Amino acid sequence: MRIGMLVSGGDCPGLNAAIRGAVLRGVDVFGFEMIGFMSGWRGVIENDWIPLDRRAVRGISPMGGTILGTSRVSPFTDEGGGAEGIRARMRENDLDGLILIGGNGTQTVAQMLSDEGINVVGVPKTIDNDLGGTDFTFGFDTAVSIATDAIDRLRTTGESHGRCMVLEVMGRDAGWIALHAGMAGGAQVILVPEFPESIEQICEWVESVRDRGRHSLVVVAEGFRLEGMESEVTRAGVDGFGRPRLGGVAEVLAPMIEERTGIESRATVLGHVQRGGVPTAFDRVLATRAGIAASDAVEAGDWGVMTSLQGNDIVTVPLAEAVGSLKVVPRDRYEQVRLLFG
Numbered sequence: 282m283r284i285g286m287l288v289s290g291g292d293c294p295g296l297n298a299a300i301r302g303a304v305l306r307g308v309d310v311f312g313f314e315m316i317g318f319m320s321g322w323r324g325v326i327e328n329d330w331i332p333l334d335r336r337a338v339r340g341i342s343p344m345g346g347t348i349l350g351t352s353r354v355s356p357f358t359d360e361g362g363g364a365e366g367i368r369a370r371m372r373e374n375d376l377d378g379l380i381l382i383g384g385n386g387t388q389t390v391a392q393m394l395s396d397e398g399i400n401v402v403g404v405p406k407t408i409d410n411d412l413g414g415t416d417f418t419f420g421f422d423t424a425v426s427i428a429t430d431a432i433d434r435l436r437t438t439g440e441s442h443g444r445c446m447v448l449e450v451m452g453r454d455a456g457w458i459a460l461h462a463g464m465a466g467g468a469q470v471i472l473v474p475e476f477p478e479s480i481e482q483i484c485e486w487v488e489s490v491r492d493r494g495r496h497s498l499v500v501v502a503e504g505f506r507l508e509g510m511e512s513e514v515t516r517a518g519v520d521g522f523g524r525p526r527l528g529g530v531a532e533v534l535a536p537m538i539e540e541r542t543g544i545e546s547r548a549t550v551l552g553h554v555q556r557g558g559v560p561t562a563f564d565r566v567l568a569t570r571a572g573i574a575a576s577d578a579v580e581a582g583d584w585g586v587m588t589s590l591q592g593n594d595i596v597t598v599p600l601a602e603a604v605g606s607l608k609v610v611p612r613d614r615y616e617q618v619r620l621l622f623g
């Protein structure tokens with residue numbers, strides 16, 4: 282069996298552990314030959330790949346990023362040639378199947394290719410934790426740990442100055458990082474894309490914290506919109522897939538809070554620090570198990586599936602189950618913490 286592997290979409294801590302898990306299982310246990318395409322679909326389009334053997338994955342599990350690189354290049358362009366182009370490239374490289382490591386976008390592509398009869402197995406990754414069909418994705422735990430550390434640090438300086446500190450974390454469509462880091466760090470207000478709030482309500486919470494003699498720590502996901510706001514706050518430019526680049530909502534909220542409450546406020550945008558550096562032990566284990574499971578699925582001829590964490594078990598689920606809908610913060614989880622705001 283000869284298998285190609287690639288990473289597509291935003292990177293996240295744990296990708297290397299997943300690659301290593303798949304290679305150790307696939308090459309050492311099942312005797313596969315494996316290759317890794319560089320920078321996602323760009324590597325497929327340009328036939329840019331490296332052999333993936335035991336030596337190639339030595340010691341990479343604690344490393345952030347990905348040894349294969351990643352991109353948001355789509356295979357469904359004239360250059361990529363869509364399913365036909367990929368099929369031709371696979372034939373050229375004598376590949377029996379592909380392991381596609383990525384988030385909701387990548388798994389959507391995996392599903393489209395599977396529908397065209399191409400052998401694919403998906404491995405889920407995203408710091409946003411917004412992918413359906415799995416309880417958690419690797420990268421999320423690391424991002425939450427980094428965001429929680431940021432809250433802990435902002436708290437001491439905020440407390441010293443009696444300021445309202447507004448921390449912006451990632452989360453385009455789903456507020457899981459904000460919710461979990463906010464809970465872990467004891468934030469007084471947590472704002473997520475799923476549930477718009479009014480500026481009046483936010484200021485009421487901040488003032489009630491001040492009235493108790495404390496300072497406020499507000500965590501806001503980048504995709505949050507104030508009630509009545511038509512769209513998210515964006516930076517100039519678009520990402521590799523042509524979507525607006527999000528960011529800056531904390532810098533909008535902090536001056537509004539200061540103006541309305543008279544409480545000095547500061548904004549911090551955590552940004553890509555959340556996606557960098559070493560993965561937590563939890564993410565390394567989850568990623569390694571996901572990689573192993575991907576090679577198991579290949580060996581079993583279980584194509585058109587994604588590896589998935591369900592409870593404590595790693596299983597496979599049909600790709601359709603994973604990409605059918607985004608996994609967003611449910612109302613009851615938000616309401617539960619909202620009662621504690623202020």
Ligand SMILES: Nc1ncnc2c1ncn2[C@@H]1O[C@H](COP(=O)(O)OP(=O)(O)O)[C@@H](O)[C@H]1O
Nearest residue numbers: 289290291353354355383384385386387389522
């Ligand atoms: N519906 C789609 N149709 C065609 N290509 C898509 C689609 N969704 C995503 N892609 C491709 O897959 C890439 C990865 O998706 P993206 O959302 O950027 O990252 P992730 O896989 O981490 O969610 C996109 O940049 C784009 O090239």
Ligand SMILES: O=P(O)(O)OC[C@H]1O[C@](O)(COP(=O)(O)O)[C@@H](O)[C@@H]1O
Nearest residue numbers: 290291384407408409451452453520
């Ligand atoms: O700066 P980039 O690489 O375009 O990525 C920003 C986006 O990537 C994410 O971290 C994760 O997105 P994906 O999992 O879809 O790649 C989002 O939270 C954020 O909006």
Ligand SMILES: [Mg+2]
Nearest residue numbers: 290384385386
């Ligand atoms: Mg995505």
